[in-house]
Amino acid sequence: MARSRPSSPLETLRADLKATLRPVYLFHGPEQFLIQEAVSLLRETLAAGDMACEFKSDTLGAKSRWSDIEPLLINFSMFNEREILHLDIPGKLSKDFRDSLSGYLESDPGSKVICLTAPSLDQLRAVKNRVEKLKGMTLSFQELKGEALLAWIRSSLAVKNVSCARDVPATLLALLPHGLSALSGEIEKLALIAREGEALDRDTVERIVGGKADLNVFRLVDALRPGNDAEFLRILGEFLDSGAHKPVSLLPLLGTTVRNLLKARILLDSNSNSPASVEKQMGLHPYLAKKTVARAQRGSRSLFLSWLLNLQKLDVRLKRSPEDRSRILMETYLLESLSGRFLSS
Numbered sequence: 001m002a003r004s005r006p007s008s009p010l011e012t013l014r015a016d017l018k019a020t021l022r023p024v025y026l027f028h029g030p031e032q033f034l035i036q037e038a039v040s041l042l043r044e045t046l047a048a049g050d051m052a053c054e055f056k057s058d059t060l061g062a063k064s065r066w067s068d069i070e071p072l073l074i075n076f077s078m079f080n081e082r083e084i085l086h087l088d089i090p091g092k093l094s095k096d097f098r099d100s101l102s103g104y105l106e107s108d109p110g111s112k113v114i115c116l117t118a119p120s121l122d123q124l125r126a127v128k129n130r131v132e133k134l135k136g137m138t139l140s141f142q143e144l145k146g147e148a149l150l151a152w153i154r155s156s157l158a159v160k161n162v163s164c165a166r167d168v169p170a171t172l173l174a175l176l177p178h179g180l181s182a183l184s185g186e187i188e189k190l191a192l193i194a195r196e197g198e199a200l201d202r203d204t205v206e207r208i209v210g211g212k213a214d215l216n217v218f219r220l221v222d223a224l225r226p227g228n229d230a231e232f233l234r235i236l237g238e239f240l241d242s243g244a245h246k247p248v249s250l251l252p253l254l255g256t257t258v259r260n261l262l263k264a265r266i267l268l269d270s271n272s273n274s275p276a277s278v279e280k281q282m283g284l285h286p287y288l289a290k291k292t293v294a295r296a297q298r299g300s301r302s303l304f305l306s307w308l309l310n311l312q313k314l315d316v317r318l319k320r321s322p323e324d325r326s327r328i329l330m331e332t333y334l335l336e337s338l339s340g341r342f343l344s345s
Helices: 009-019 033-046 066-074 097-103 125-133 148-157 168-175 181-195 202-208 211-222 230-241 247-267 275-281 286-296 301-320 323-339
Strands: 024-028 053-059 080-089 111-119 137-140
Touching: 009 148, 009 301, 024 033, 024 125, 033 053, 033 080, 033 111, 033 181, 033 275, 053 066, 053 097, 066 080, 066 097, 080 323, 125 137, 148 168, 148 181, 148 211, 168 181, 168 202, 181 202, 181 247, 211 230, 211 286, 230 247, 230 323, 247 275, 247 286, 247 301, 247 323, 275 286, 301 323
Parallel strands: 024 111, 024 137, 053 080, 080 111
Antiparallel strands: none
C-alpha cells in the first residue's frame, strides 16, 4: 500500500475554509512564514466571499492593556458585514490581559472572525480551551523538514497551477535549502513563466531560480525612478550583458518585484499599517522585505500599477518582435514608465 503524503496545516485550513467559516482561529508554532500564509489565506477567503469584509490587525505585548484592544472587539462596522481581527502575540502577555481574552471568548464573537497568532501555546492554554468550546480551529505550524517540506513545495506549486516534472520539488529544495520565504518567492516566479499545458523541467528551474537574481532585479527596479535614467540604463546593461537572462526571461522577475511593491504600497495605505508590520506580512526574506517596503514608501499605488500594466504590454511586444529588437524595446518601455504613464499596447 502506498504511503499517503503528509498533509500540511495550510492544506487542512484550505480544505476547512471550503466547508465552513469558524468564529475563531488560533495559529501557533515556530514557523512564522506559514502562520503569515495562513492569515493571508483566511483573509483572502473571506474577501472573496459574498459579504463585505474588513481586516484589522494589532500586535500585543507585555504592556498591552485590555482597554486598548476592547474597542476593536466590541465596535461594529456600519459598512462591512463581517470583520477579521488579527491579534499577533509574539511575546508575553500580562495575566490580566490573558484572563480578559479568555473571558471575551466565553461567547461567540458574532460577525467578527478572531484570528490569534503566537509562537507557542505556553501562555494561551486557557484561550485554546475557549477556542475548542466555540468550535474554532487551532493549528500548529512546526518547522517543515524532509518529506513534509517536499509536500509543502508540491502543494504550493499546485496552488499556483504550476505543472512540473517530478524532480522539480527536490531541485527547488536543493537550490534553496534555507527558508520557506525564499522558496515561496521562487514558486511565484515560476508561476509567472509557466505556460498552460507545458511542464517545467529541472533544467529550466535551475536556470531561473536564485536569490542573487532577485537582488539584482531589485537593484534594477530601485533605479527605476524619475531623473535616474542613466543609472537605470547602466544597471540594465550590466544585467543583460551578463548573459544570465534575455529580456523576455527578465520580465517575470521584474513583474514579481513590481507586484511586491504594489502589495506593500496597498498594505501601507490600508488601516495605517506601520512599515515594520507590512514587512512581516510580505512573506519575503527579512532583508528583501525591508528593501521592498522602503521602496514602496517612495511611490504611489497608481505608479506601481502603471509599471505592472506596462510590463504586461512589453511582454506582448517582445513576443511579436524580432529578437534583435528586444533590448531596445525593453529600454524604451521601461524608461517611458518612469513618468508613471499607462503605455499604449
